[in-house]
Amino acid sequence: MLTPEQIAFYHENGYVVVPSLFTAEEAAAYRAESHALIERLQRVRDVDAAWGSAQTVTTKKTRLLHCHDVQFYSAAFTRLLVDERFAGAAAGILGPNVQLHHTKMFIKPSETGAPFPMHQDAPYFPHDNHTMIAAIIHFDDAPLEKGCLRVVPGSHKLGMLEHESQGNFHLSAEQYSVENALPLPAKAGDVVFFSYLTIHGSGVNESHEARTTLLVQMRDPADPPTVQTHDSLGQGMMLAGIDPTCRVANK
Numbered sequence: 001m002l003t004p005e006q007i008a009f010y011h012e013n014g015y016v017v018v019p020s021l022f023t024a025e026e027a028a029a030y031r032a033e034s035h036a037l038i039e040r041l042q043r044v045r046d047v048d049a050a051w052g053s054a055q056t057v058t059t060k061k062t063r064l065l066h067c068h069d070v071q072f073y074s075a076a077f078t079r080l081l082v083d084e085r086f087a088g089a090a091a092g093i094l095g096p097n098v099q100l101h102h103t104k105m106f107i108k109p110s111e112t113g114a115p116f117p118m119h120q121d122a123p124y125f126p127h128d129n130h131t132m133i134a135a136i137i138h139f140d141d142a143p144l145e146k147g148c149l150r151v152v153p154g155s156h157k158l159g160m161l162e163h164e165s166q167g168n169f170h171l172s173a174e175q176y177s178v179e180n181a182l183p184l185p186a187k188a189g190d191v192v193f194f195s196y197l198t199i200h201g202s203g204v205n206e207s208h209e210a211r212t213t214l215l216v217q218m219r220d221p222a223d224p225p226t227v228q229t230h231d232s233l234g235q236g237m238m239l240a241g242i243d244p245t246c247r248v249a250n251k
């Protein structure tokens with residue numbers, strides 16, 4: 001559950017940090033689960049997902065280990081998605097009905113962990129009513145030097161902006177640089193919720209430890225996709241409440 005102050009902060013600023021939504025022990029267990037999953041995946045496929053546009057942030061050769069739809073690889077993540085603390089917090093922002101869009105786990109390796117140029121998520125999967133939110137769940141500490149999430153507070157009020165599309169949708173580095181955005185350093189177990197209209201990004205992981213997170217994208221089920229794109233396994237799963245439209249996801 002979020003407090004009325006946290007919900008008001010979200011609506012004013014387009015993001016809210018919820019400290020210790022999970023305990024440090026739970027975060028450590030999910031971290032181990034995430035790293036074990038990436039090790040399994042690396043045996044069968046390439047798991048690097050650094051954005052081409054990372055080069056607009058750094059000239060360094062960077063890497064980003066990732067897995068989409070983690071709940072299809074380990075039941076621990078299924079339990080996490082419907083954990084009342086998590087789904088209840090999302091419901092504080094979205095209202096009682098919370099529908100999954102997709103999940104993606106990221107490991108930013110030590111020293112070379114790739115940055116994300118500043119962007120909104122909206123161009124990737126626009127929805128008519130812009131209810132879509134992301135939650136970044138931190139499985140280990142993410143201080144500044146690990147390339148923690150950065151946001152532009154209040155930018156969700158700008159609507160959907162024109163993005164450059166080369167090497168993943170991103171905003172021009174001259175107008176929106178990672179260094180000028182507000183850093184949100186986090187502890188293991190903290191969760192940041194933000195609107196898909198909030199401009200965000202992150203820097204290179206220059207530390208000696210990997211940064212491990214799970215990003216969960218969720219919407220109000222009554223908010224239809226504007227264009228049919230970015231289909232994912234498990235899209236449409238209800239994390240809280242009901243789907244009053246009875247629409248099979250994306251149909």
Ligand SMILES: O=C(O)CCC(=O)C(=O)O
Pocket residue numbers: 106116121136147148149200201202213215
């Ligand atoms: O994990 C991060 O630092 C940012 C992730 C992000 O911006 C995204 O996946 O759209």
